[in-house]
Amino acid sequence: MATDLTERVQEIAEARGIPESEILEQALERGVEDLWVDLVLSRYVNDEIDRETAIDLVGRDRVKRAERELQTVEDDVRWGLSA
Amino acid sequence: MILAVADTGPIIHLDEIGVLELLSVIDEVLIPQTVYQELEAGTIPPALESIEYELVEADVTGHDVDLDPGETAALAVASERTAVLLTDDLAARDAANARDVEVHGSIGIIVLAYSRGELAKSEAAKLMRALQAETSLFITDAVVERGIALLDET
Numbered sequence: 634m635a636t637d638l639t640e641r642v643q644e645i646a647e648a649r650g651i652p653e654s655e656i657l658e659q660a661l662e663r664g665v666e667d668l669w670v671d672l673v674l675s676r677y678v679n680d681e682i683d684r685e686t687a688i689d690l691v692g693r694d695r696v697k698r699a700e701r702e703l704q705t706v707e708d709d710v711r712w713g714l715s716a
Numbered sequence: 717m718i719l720a721v722a723d724t725g726p727i728i729h730l731d732e733i734g735v736l737e738l739l740s741v742i743d744e745v746l747i748p749q750t751v752y753q754e755l756e757a758g759t760i761p762p763a764l765e766s767i768e769y770e771l772v773e774a775d776v777t778g779h780d781v782d783l784d785p786g787e788t789a790a791l792a793v794a795s796e797r798t799a800v801l802l803t804d805d806l807a808a809r810d811a812a813n814a815r816d817v818e819v820h821g822s823i824g825i826i827v828l829a830y831s832r833g834e835l836a837k838s839e840a841a842k843l844m845r846a847l848q849a850e851t852s853l854f855i856t857d858a859v860v861e862r863g864i865a866l867l868d869e870t
Contacts, residue, residue, distance in 0.1 A: 706862065710863050
C-alpha cells in the first residue's frame with residue numbers, strides 16, 4: 634500500500650510537472666475535506682445538527698444524497714429483519 | 717418464500733467482500749442473461765458456482781427506463797414475476813419503486829442472512845462496514861453506521 638502510494642505520487646507529479654511535495658499537500662487537503670464531509674453528514678444523520686446547517690456546511694447535493702442513502706439502508710435493514 | 721432477481725451490483729459487491737454465498741439466503745434467485753453477460757464482460761465470480769440460481773431471459777418491452785441494460789433486464793423480470801429486485805443502484809431503486817416493484821440491495825441481503833441465522837450480528841455489522849470501505853459501492857459511512865445502529869436495536 635505504501636509502495637502504491639509512493640508510486641502514484643511520483644506518477645501524478647511527473648504527469649502534472651509539479652513537485653511531489655505539492656501533490657502531497659493537495660492530497661492532504663482533499664483527505665481532510667472528505668473527512669470533514671463525513672463528520673458533518675454523520676452529525677446530520679445522527680440528529681446532532683439540523684438539515685439547513687448540514688447544507689450550509691457541505692452543500693445540498695451531498696445532504697440529499699445522504700438522505701437517499703439513509704432511506705435505502707433503513708429500508709434494507711427492516712426488510713432483512715422481517716422477510 | 718423470497719423470489720428475487722439479481723442485478724450485477726449485489727453480486728459484485730458481495731463478492732468483493734468474499735460473501736457472495738450469502739445470496740443463497742434468498743429462496744429462489746433469478747439472474748437475467750443480460751446481467752450474466754455483464755458479469756462475463758469482467759470475470760464471473762467463481763463463488764457464483766456455489767449458488768443455485770436460474771438464468772432467465774428478460775422481455776424489456778415497455779420498460780423504457782434510463783438504466784443500463786442489466787438493470788433494465790432485472791427490473792423487467794422482477795416486474796413480470798412479482799419478484800424482489802436486488803440492486804445497489806439508486807436510480808434502479810427509484811425506477812423499481814415507481815413501478816411498485818419491491819427492491820433491496822446488498823445490505824438487505826446481509827441483514828437477511830443475519831435474521832436467518834447465517835451470520836452473527838457482529839459479523840453482519842462487520843460486513844456492512846466492509847461494503848462501505850472495501851467495495852466499489854458508494855455509500856456514506858455515517859449512513860452505514862446508522863443501519864448498524866438499527867440492527868443493534870433488535
